[in-house]
Amino acid sequence: MTAYLLRRTAFLVVSLLLAAAVLFLLLRLLPGDPANSLLSVGATPDQIEAARHQIGTDRPLPEQFVSWLGQLATFDLGESFVSTLPVGPEIATRLVVTVPLTLLSFVLAVVVAVPVGFVAAHKANTWYGSILSGVSQLGIAVPVFWVGMLLITVFSLSLRVLPAGGFPQDDWADPAKALTSLTLPVITVALVMSASLIRYVRSATLDVLGSDYLRTSRALGSSFARAMWRHGLRNAVVPVISILGIELASTFLGAVVVESVFALPGLGGMLVKGLAQHDYPVIQGILFVSTLVVLVIGFVADLVQRLIDPRLRHSLARDAR
Amino acid sequence: MNRKTTSLIGAAAALALALTACGGTGSTSSGGGGATAGAYDKDATIQIGSLYEPQNLDNTEGGGQGVTEAFNGNVYEGLFRLTDDGKVDNLLAQDYKVGSDGLTYTFTLRDGVKFHSGKALTSADVKYSIEKVIAPDSQSARKSSFAGIKKIETPDDHTVTVTLATKSISFVYNLSYVWIINDQAKSLTTSEDGTGPYKLGTWKRGSTLSLDRFAGYWGTAPTNKQVVFHYFTDATALNNALLTDAVDVVTSEQSPDALAQFNGNQNYKVNNGHSTTKLLLAFNDRKAPFDKPLVRKAITSAIDNKKLLDSIWGEYGTLIGSMVPPTDPWYEDLTKVNPYDLTLAKKELTDAGYPNGFEFTLDTPNYDPHPTAATFIKSELAKVGVTVKINIITADQWYTKVYKNRDFAATMQEHVNDRDVVWYGDPDFYWGYDNPQVTDWVKQAEESDTADQQTALLKKVNEQIAADAASDWLYLYPQIVVASSSLSGYPLNGLNSQFYAYGIKKSA
Numbered sequence: 001m002t003a004y005l006l007r008r009t010a011f012l013v014v015s016l017l018l019a020a021a022v023l024f025l026l027l028r029l030l031p032g033d034p035a036n037s038l039l040s041v042g043a044t045p046d047q048i049e050a051a052r053h054q055i056g057t058d059r060p061l062p063e064q065f066v067s068w069l070g071q072l073a074t075f076d077l078g079e080s081f082v083s084t085l086p087v088g089p090e091i092a093t094r095l096v097v098t099v100p101l102t103l104l105s106f107v108l109a110v111v112v113a114v115p116v117g118f119v120a121a122h123k124a125n126t127w128y129g130s131i132l133s134g135v136s137q138l139g140i141a142v143p144v145f146w147v148g149m150l151l152i153t154v155f156s157l158s159l160r161v162l163p164a165g166g167f168p169q170d171d172w173a174d175p176a177k178a179l180t181s182l183t184l185p186v187i188t189v190a191l192v193m194s195a196s197l198i199r200y201v202r203s204a205t206l207d208v209l210g211s212d213y214l215r216t217s218r219a220l221g222s223s224f225a226r227a228m229w230r231h232g233l234r235n236a237v238v239p240v241i242s243i244l245g246i247e248l249a250s251t252f253l254g255a256v257v258v259e260s261v262f263a264l265p266g267l268g269g270m271l272v273k274g275l276a277q278h279d280y281p282v283i284q285g286i287l288f289v290s291t292l293v294v295l296v297i298g299f300v301a302d303l304v305q306r307l308i309d310p311r312l313r314h315s316l317a318r319d320a321r
Numbered sequence: 322m323n324r325k326t327t328s329l330i331g332a333a334a335a336l337a338l339a340l341t342a343c344g345g346t347g348s349t350s351s352g353g354g355g356a357t358a359g360a361y362d363k364d365a366t367i368q369i370g371s372l373y374e375p376q377n378l379d380n381t382e383g384g385g386q387g388v389t390e391a392f393n394g395n396v397y398e399g400l401f402r403l404t405d406d407g408k409v410d411n412l413l414a415q416d417y418k419v420g421s422d423g424l425t426y427t428f429t430l431r432d433g434v435k436f437h438s439g440k441a442l443t444s445a446d447v448k449y450s451i452e453k454v455i456a457p458d459s460q461s462a463r464k465s466s467f468a469g470i471k472k473i474e475t476p477d478d479h480t481v482t483v484t485l486a487t488k489s490i491s492f493v494y495n496l497s498y499v500w501i502i503n504d505q506a507k508s509l510t511t512s513e514d515g516t517g518p519y520k521l522g523t524w525k526r527g528s529t530l531s532l533d534r535f536a537g538y539w540g541t542a543p544t545n546k547q548v549v550f551h552y553f554t555d556a557t558a559l560n561n562a563l564l565t566d567a568v569d570v571v572t573s574e575q576s577p578d579a580l581a582q583f584n585g586n587q588n589y590k591v592n593n594g595h596s597t598t599k600l601l602l603a604f605n606d607r608k609a610p611f612d613k614p615l616v617r618k619a620i621t622s623a624i625d626n627k628k629l630l631d632s633i634w635g636e637y638g639t640l641i642g643s644m645v646p647p648t649d650p651w652y653e654d655l656t657k658v659n660p661y662d663l664t665l666a667k668k669e670l671t672d673a674g675y676p677n678g679f680e681f682t683l684d685t686p687n688y689d690p691h692p693t694a695a696t697f698i699k700s701e702l703a704k705v706g707v708t709v710k711i712n713i714i715t716a717d718q719w720y721t722k723v724y725k726n727r728d729f730a731a732t733m734q735e736h737v738n739d740r741d742v743v744w745y746g747d748p749d750f751y752w753g754y755d756n757p758q759v760t761d762w763v764k765q766a767e768e769s770d771t772a773d774q775q776t777a778l779l780k781k782v783n784e785q786i787a788a789d790a791a792s793d794w795l796y797l798y799p800q801i802v803v804a805s806s807s808l809s810g811y812p813l814n815g816l817n818s819q820f821y822a823y824g825i826k827k828s829a
Binding site: 047083 | 376377382383457458460462464465510511523525526527528529531549551553554555557558559561562564565567715716717718720721725
């Protein structure tokens with residue numbers, strides 16, 4: 001296991017470095033001059049040149065890349081071209097919104113999707129099994145912003161029970177208030193996310209239900225519940241966990257839309273603004289941190305799978321030899 | 322009331338009395354919106370919704386429109402204040418004198434003014450603040466207005482003397498944009514040290530910025546205890562916030578379709594003020610076919626601006642027919658100079674040598690309302706045989722292609738500032754309008770001895786550029802402030818993105 005961990009960690013670091021290089025280059029390939037966003041109509045050519053010099057885009061690319069890597073090595077994400085403020089601390093303040101939003105939506109989606117998906121599979125031949133399955137199909141087709149706007153219309157504008165958007169100025173100082181602000185966004189993301197999760201849980205459960213080992217276990221006298229608990233669940237959960245990892249990562253990255261609909265000060269809004277202004281340090285910083293998060297999620301999902309599934313552990317032991 | 326205030330402003334004591342008598346701070350109350358005059362909550366928190374978050378908190382370091390909105394007059398004060406109806410009042414300058422040569426300005430500073438940090442205002446702070454705007458690395462949009470400053474001296478703590486290289490009648494007006502900052506202040510991109518009626522509470526980036534009433538303010542205390550700016554990127558989210566009482570007022574409504582839900586609702590008031598933002602169809606006056614005034618006039622006459630304005634803003638907005646909005650002293654209605662008239666347009670095209678029309682590319686910024694307006698222009702010009710190819714570009718491309726490289730035939734752009742007709746006196750500006758007579762008038766206007774002289778000359782400038790159809794000024798944007806009915810005393814015009822909050826009252 002130690003050898004595996006070491007190898008997996010090395011893989012993580014190499015992936016990060018590669019991602020950093022790709023990020024840096026792709027951004028520079030985009031047409032546009034970041035100095036433009038510093039200026040307004042009426043700026044003189046001198047001011048334009050001064051702006052370019054100030055942000056360092058007049059230096060050769062390799063030099064800019066090396067200086068960025070040097071900053072990264074010291075956990076410094078640099079300073080925004082536009083605001084001149086450090087990027088790292090701003091990302092940290094944005095994560096205070098985006099991380100809870102992602103995790104809460106994720107937990108809610110799992111809590112909803114696992115039983116529903118199970119029932120949809122177990123009762124696949126009944127009318128409500130079909131309805132559950134159909135509704136989840138519909139859920140996949142519905143865009144996030146539409147669900148958000150619908151919820152706002154009902155719960156904020158008509159019933160007036162929940163805020164239409166925004167986040168408390170003092171963040172989590174009053175957790176109840178912060179949670180209230182996150183309620184609708186979390187429900188929005190969780191609804192859309194659980195729709196696809198239900199599909200995965202359903203198909204994993206269907207596989208297990210039709211399996212020989214479950215039939216054998218039942219033949220040996222186990223109750224359905226006991227057979228499912230001892231054999232079915234462990235087998236069904238493995239593919240679901242790898243999907244969960246991907247879903248979690250895509251929720252984190254997809255927060256842009258829901259943050260804009262609910263006016264949440266999260267990472268997504270910061271990224272969109274950075275892109276509009278060609279603010280390289282901001283874009284690089286966010287994408288780098290996101291890449292890190294996604295890689296770590298994948299890493300953890302792998303580990304969890306191995307802990308649950310002895311077959312993976314054994315293949316791993318063989319690899320190590 | 323503003324005139325009255327201005328005349329009284331000489332003596333500090335008299336000023337304080339005048340303000341108290343008027344029941345509000347000088348500049349906003351006459352233009353202030355809302356009907357309520359009754360009891361108000363002196364310790365209210367005013368929630369303000371805006372689409373313009375500051376980039377940072379320093380307007381010489383690229384803070385942008387957002388920091389002007391939140392800080393001008395609220396946190397920082399200038400020697401002078403541009404009031405909501407476009408007049409210039411003394412503020413931190415108690416008085417000033419201009420030397421007989423018109424080049425030396427001597428400012429006497431107001432007594433008893435303290436920065437939020439507690440330090441007393443001295444002439445050194447004023448010198449520092451002006452130098453900050455004209456410094457080589459300054460990103461201030463106003464930098465070029467101060468190119469004529471030769472030296473700044475501080476004979477004593479209460480006096481500042483500025484010597485100019487050439488006469489500049491707008492100098493005092495321009496100073497209303499210079500924040501007076503404590504010369505010892507540090508990290509101004511994230512904090513502040515001004516003299517205004519509010520000090521910065523907290524700025525939560527991407528979300529809110531709060532201002533708290535400053536107990537040591539030299540003037541009349543604000544009529545509320547705190548204001549919180551809430552920033553939105555989505556106009557719908559902003560309107561939802563107003564509908565759910567999360568915000569009390571929206572500084573500038575940018576979504577015409579949303580107005581219906583506030584109009585006719587007694588809980589809200591929709592205020593139609595004067596903006597200074599003009600939507601331009603700017604020709605490249607250097608290059609054929611737009612180097613001929615007759616062609617530009619023909620194009621201008623072929624586009625029904627009224628129909629365009631109606632389709633975008635409904636009943637709001639104004640046609641001005643020139644670069645000068647009604648809040649500028651040299652405004653006159655020039656919509657008749659190049660009237661909408663297809664027959665005239667066709668005749669002008671024929672006279673200019675284009676009886677069969679021509680084709681040109683219109684570089685159109687990709688954000689509203691430009692693409693809509695471009696499509697409209699295309700269909701209008703088709704009627705006189707002119708073919709428009711619409712080329713959608715980003716704001717960034719606009720700066721590079723149009724503004725810097727002048728590589729365009731015609732473009733669309735919003736010009737937001739007041740008093741910006743003077744750009745037509747600069748042949749090097751992106752649109753390349755080059756009329757030596759106009760350049761000379763603009764220069765003379767700036768060097769005038771009296772405001773009347775300046776006004777007369779700039780009127781001539783405006784008439785001339787309209788006669789030459791230097792650009793097609795499609796329309797003047799509306800400035801719409803939507804507020805809860807419980808609010809009063811808010812600024813209506815928001816000139817140059819300012820939003821004075823100190824006179825806002827929330828009914829108890």
